[in-house]
Amino acid sequence: MTESPTRDALVGLFVLAGFLAIAYLSVSLGGANYRGEGGLEVIATFDEVGGLKPRAQVVVGGVKVGQVDSVELDEDLRARVSLDLDPSLNLPSDTSASILTQGILGDQYIALEPGAEEIPLSPGDEIQFTQGALILERLIGKLVQNIGVE
Amino acid sequence: MTFGPAERLGRSTTDFVLGLGKITLFSGQLLKAAFRRPFRFRRLMDELYNIGVLSLAIVIVSGVAVGMVLGLQGYNTLVRFGAEESLGAVVGLSLIRELGPVLTALLVTGRAGSAIAAELGSMVVTEQLDGLRMLSVDPLDFIVGPKALAMVIAMPLLAALFTVLGLMGGYLVGVLFLGVDPGSYLSALEASIDFRSDVVGSLIKGFVFGLLVAVISTYRGYTADPHSAGVSAATTSTVVIASVTTLIFDYLITALWGV
Numbered sequence: 001m002t003e004s005p006t007r008d009a010l011v012g013l014f015v016l017a018g019f020l021a022i023a024y025l026s027v028s029l030g031g032a033n034y035r036g037e038g039g040l041e042v043i044a045t046f047d048e049v050g051g052l053k054p055r056a057q058v059v060v061g062g063v064k065v066g067q068v069d070s071v072e073l074d075e076d077l078r079a080r081v082s083l084d085l086d087p088s089l090n091l092p093s094d095t096s097a098s099i100l101t102q103g104i105l106g107d108q109y110i111a112l113e114p115g116a117e118e119i120p121l122s123p124g125d126e127i128q129f130t131q132g133a134l135i136l137e138r139l140i141g142k143l144v145q146n147i148g149v150e
Numbered sequence: 151m152t153f154g155p156a157e158r159l160g161r162s163t164t165d166f167v168l169g170l171g172k173i174t175l176f177s178g179q180l181l182k183a184a185f186r187r188p189f190r191f192r193r194l195m196d197e198l199y200n201i202g203v204l205s206l207a208i209v210i211v212s213g214v215a216v217g218m219v220l221g222l223q224g225y226n227t228l229v230r231f232g233a234e235e236s237l238g239a240v241v242g243l244s245l246i247r248e249l250g251p252v253l254t255a256l257l258v259t260g261r262a263g264s265a266i267a268a269e270l271g272s273m274v275v276t277e278q279l280d281g282l283r284m285l286s287v288d289p290l291d292f293i294v295g296p297k298a299l300a301m302v303i304a305m306p307l308l309a310a311l312f313t314v315l316g317l318m319g320g321y322l323v324g325v326l327f328l329g330v331d332p333g334s335y336l337s338a339l340e341a342s343i344d345f346r347s348d349v350v351g352s353l354i355k356g357f358v359f360g361l362l363v364a365v366i367s368t369y370r371g372y373t374a375d376p377h378s379a380g381v382s383a384a385t386t387s388t389v390v391i392a393s394v395t396t397l398i399f400d401y402l403i404t405a406l407w408g409v
Contacts, residue, residue: 003192011198014206018307021314022353025246029343055344107341 040085043126044097049079050133057109092117096129176369183290197300201262213312217319225328237330238339241320246352250313252400255359259392263367266297267388270371271381298364305360359396366392
């Protein structure tokens, strides 16, 4: 076939559009930008994580600042959650973490409440003050028991 | 002496295994031809135009239509549970993990795979490939290789475009027509999609389907029987075999790697 600048330009646009689509899927939706090596790794141990899963959001004041990296059981049989946070964040070392639920049946996430300490959290630190997930069935069970007693 | 059904079963089994062997050898030759110098850049551009750019129209229209249907169906199901905020997750996950790559592969098979088989087949019939061989130009290198390479390049790009347009179609129906909150559509979408397991998986599927369609369509065209019925048989079997193989590999990829 003969050379044709329009045809080549169309091929170029097609390839460009394809790569833009891949970039949108990867970065904007997939959150590929949150997978950086320099992420601030912090540990938090909970008595009960409920339905918390890796990749759940971590928020400060409702703003997403990171995600849950892994949820596993430690030697004391408590749930050990490692968080991958934005390294530019200057969280005090007495920050507390609690597992909350979006809506009544929504996804679970971790909310961080910054403390007042001057020393910031450094990579590998453990968050001291934690509040585990509330399990709806247990609450209902307690309620039923209490009503039964009265 | 004939043995009836047993003989037929045996023959079709050996034919099947023989066919697999031939197509594997053909893929090897094609791979070798693809890396042979000089690199046929001009030919690759022509084929990218034929396979990629000319497939855009059908991919765009189908992508938006599929996204709109997913949005509508998903909404009607979710609204019963009061969970229409999750519409973004439903549309996004089904498009990225399954429908984007698979439907694109089926559409491109029908539009471009059949064309490759028919073109190569008619070149076999009119002895054009023999003519090239006489000029000591390897048809695998000059004609077949660029077609296969363009298919492998174009398929993941078309699949990604299909997926993004489908997400827009779902947004159109869900948010603009049915009144789902735009913020919750997008945040459900972003929260449910993971780069490593979903996006990379989608790209791998697009790439594998591209390879399959490329090899099957060029092999069937290249080995078409040299008469007009041979060309039509090659075209038909390209579409049938490539579609079925795509669906089988889709299941295998999902089952083995959980994509």
